[in-house]
Amino acid sequence: MFDLDKWQEIYYTIKQNKLRTFLTAFSVSWGIFMLVLLLGAGKGLENGVNKEFEEDAVNSIYVSPGRTSMPYKGMKQGRYIRLKNSDYSSTKSEIEGIDHITGRYYCSGEFTVRYKDRYSSFSVIGVHPDHAFIENQKAFQGRYLNENDHRERRKVVIMGTEVSQILFKNEDPIDKWIHIGGIQYKVVGIYDDAGDGDEDRRIFIPISTAQLAYNGSNYIHNMVFTVGDASVKESIEMVDKVKSDLSKRYKFDPSDNRALFIWNNVENYQRFVNLFNGIRIFIWIVGIGTIIAGIVGVSNIMLIVVKERTREIGVRKALGATPNSIVGLFLQEAIVITGIAGYIGLLGGIGLIEFINYSLLEFSVDAPYFRNPEIHLQTAIGATLLLIFSGVIAGYIPAKKASKIRPIEALRDE
Amino acid sequence: MIELKEIRKSYDVGKQKLEVLKSIDLHIEAGELVSIMGSSGSGKSTLLNIIGILDEYDSGDYTLNDTLIKNLSERKAAFYRNRFLGFVFQSFNLLSFKNALENVALPLYYQKVRRKKRNIKAMEYLDMVGLKEWAEHMPGELSGGQKQRIAIARALIADPKVILADEPTGALDSQTSFEVMEIFKEVNDAGKTILIVTHEDDIAHKTDRIIKLRDGIIVDEEIAIAS
Numbered sequence: 120m121f122d123l124d125k126w127q128e129i130y131y132t133i134k135q136n137k138l139r140t141f142l143t144a145f146s147v148s149w150g151i152f153m154l155v156l157l158l159g160a161g162k163g164l165e166n167g168v169n170k171e172f173e174e175d176a177v178n179s180i181y182v183s184p185g186r187t188s189m190p191y192k193g194m195k196q197g198r199y200i201r202l203k204n205s206d207y208s209s210t211k212s213e214i215e216g217i218d219h220i221t222g223r224y225y226c227s228g229e230f231t232v233r234y235k236d237r238y239s240s241f242s243v244i245g246v247h248p249d250h251a252f253i254e255n256q257k258a259f260q261g262r263y264l265n266e267n268d269h270r271e272r273r274k275v276v277i278m279g280t281e282v283s284q285i286l287f288k289n290e291d292p293i294d295k296w297i298h299i300g301g302i303q304y305k306v307v308g309i310y311d312d313a314g315d316g317d318e319d320r321r322i323f324i325p326i327s328t329a330q331l332a333y334n335g336s337n338y339i340h341n342m343v344f345t346v347g348d349a350s351v352k353e354s355i356e357m358v359d360k361v362k363s364d365l366s367k368r369y370k371f372d373p374s375d376n377r378a379l380f381i382w383n384n385v386e387n388y389q390r391f392v393n394l395f396n397g398i399r400i401f402i403w404i405v406g407i408g409t410i411i412a413g414i415v416g417v418s419n420i421m422l423i424v425v426k427e428r429t430r431e432i433g434v435r436k437a438l439g440a441t442p443n444s445i446v447g448l449f450l451q452e453a454i455v456i457t458g459i460a461g462y463i464g465l466l467g468g469i470g471l472i473e474f475i476n477y478s479l480l481e482f483s484v485d486a487p488y489f490r491n492p493e494i495h496l497q498t499a500i501g502a503t504l505l506l507i508f509s510g511v512i513a514g515y516i517p518a519k520k521a522s523k524i525r526p527i528e529a530l531r532d533e
Numbered sequence: 534m535i536e537l538k539e540i541r542k543s544y545d546v547g548k549q550k551l552e553v554l555k556s557i558d559l560h561i562e563a564g565e566l567v568s569i570m571g572s573s574g575s576g577k578s579t580l581l582n583i584i585g586i587l588d589e590y591d592s593g594d595y596t597l598n599d600t601l602i603k604n605l606s607e608r609k610a611a612f613y614r615n616r617f618l619g620f621v622f623q624s625f626n627l628l629s630f631k632n633a634l635e636n637v638a639l640p641l642y643y644q645k646v647r648r649k650k651r652n653i654k655a656m657e658y659l660d661m662v663g664l665k666e667w668a669e670h671m672p673g674e675l676s677g678g679q680k681q682r683i684a685i686a687r688a689l690i691a692d693p694k695v696i697l698a699d700e701p702t703g704a705l706d707s708q709t710s711f712e713v714m715e716i717f718k719e720v721n722d723a724g725k726t727i728l729i730v731t732h733e734d735d736i737a738h739k740t741d742r743i744i745k746l747r748d749g750i751i752v753d754e755e756i757a758i759a760s
């Protein structure tokens with residue numbers, strides 16, 4: 120029920136102590152403001168890093184050969200390891216849990232690629248058809264490379280959107296022929312990479328074609344595979360298995376970490392996830408700490424108010440006020456102060472974050488590891504509940520104290 | 534209406550105990566106008582507080598309107614104060630941020646009477662004490678006599694069994710004091726039991742019965758001849 124008298128009284132006390140109420144309210148506002156800002160910034164950081172990871176499947180593992188740094192079984196150190204097609208196929212068949220796998224053959228240097236009278240240089244990479252899944256590439260026009268291309272060593276390419284723009288402008292590139300280092304290839308598709316940067320400036324051809332055309336023999340430069348939804352522990356086990364298989368085949372010390380370079384995205388991604396969980400916990404601790412300071416402030420001012428109104432409380436009790444009605448009076452006041460002040464802080468924080476977001480988009484600032492700071496609806500609702508809760512906490516002790524005032528003490532003439 | 538049997542009350546003063554009331558026996562009938570007199574420290578205010586359920590007593594029995602008032606919860610005490618008792622204080626104790634009408638209506642607020650209804654009733658009582666025109670005024674704009682009349686209206690609005698007045702004329706000049714006492718007499722004539730604590734003889738002599746207290750015991754009682 121709307122109780123005009125209570126509101127009138129709250130209005131009166133606030134009016135009586137304008138500066139004090141303002142200062143207290145400000146500390147609550149500031150607490151919520153900081154919490155919202157920190158949460159938004161944390162989210163922005165998280166979105167930024169997620170964006171960096173979006174370029175590639177977060178469950179991918181890269182295996183590149185290196186040069187041995189330890190002597191092993193009578194072999195000297197300093198040997199170069201080179202991976203072959205057979206390593207690709209044995210890894211594919213022997214390691215359990217692999218989702219997609221591709222070998223990669225980098226056709227050395229950049230090739231001059233020509234279509235009619237337009238030409239430019241791009242890197243050309245031989246891959247298996249599964250490459251699409253690993254790089255998060257989708258053929259948005261035409262199709263991706265497939266098994267037939269690979270088996271028959273077809274001279275076909277799929278290229279990035281940027282390549283297509285440079286060579287073809289507005290022309291439809293599908294089924295057109297381009298020259299790469301003097302050899303003719305048919306364009307079968309255009310891909311769009313989820314990441315940005317140079318990802319769209321590359322041309323992919325079947326790895327079998329690449330090995331044949333550019334003296335690759337049966338060598339591959341590296342292997343990349345995805346591991347489905349394997350846990351970090353499972354991914355590490357798979358990495359160990361790959362390592363030990365290859366170390367047997369090429370006779371290097373399995374503990375030699377220069378013979379093979381392995382980049383395990385599962386592990387790295389998990390590390391980031393853990394980092395962000397840590398940051399989030401930290402933010403909440405700092406934010407809640409600030410809010411607690413605000414609560415203590417409100418609690419303090421309420422205690423003073425109770426002290427000042429001791430006599431009035433005594434009169435009310437003599438007139439028949441129950442302890443609950445007294446508790447209600449002060450509790451409501453505390454909730455109103457924290458609620459309104461906190462809400463202002465909440466709006467301020469969200470406003471600032473939206474403004475930053477807007478500015479980032481408007482001026483297309485591309486800050487690495489920071490994009491799209493945001494506040495989820497749940498966070499805002501959570502913060503609102505937190506406010507009401509803190510209002511209750513802030514008001515409870517003073518209100519209880521007020522209700523315990525004995526009328527005779529309150530009425531004693533000073 | 535009021536029945537006190539061997540009421541004792543002591544306060545802790547440091548390590549010593551100060552006996553304020555030493556076995557008080559008192560019987561007040563419905564409709565009486567009684568004054569309690571005594572010098573300061575005689576225990577008269579403590580007695581009034583106990584009768585007003587503002588303070589607790591150590592031993593004995595206190596019965597108000599056939600209800601034993603003993604070991605009450607805060608809630609119950611509040612209920613009885615609201616229904617049985619009306620208070621008038623020396624320093625008026627009006628709430629400074631409420632106007633005359635709202636002050637008078639306050640006891641009804643604690644009975645959860647609706648605002649409109651309680652304001653109508655408050656206006657009646659203000660009219661009774663002759664302050665209808667002052668309803669919208671704040672206590673700060675009123676004279677002492679006017680404030681006390683508002684306080685009396687406030688004490689009456691919940692239609693209590695007993696009016697308790699603690700030095701109601703203590704802060705007033707003699708002219709206003711008499712006016713206030715006139716109101717008390719009118720209220721008493723209408724059938725209300727009234728108990729006034731005072732140390733002024735002429736005020737006490739306007740009541741029907743004077744109870745004199747000294748050092749925590751009733752030393753004398755006189756039935757005044759109606760003046």
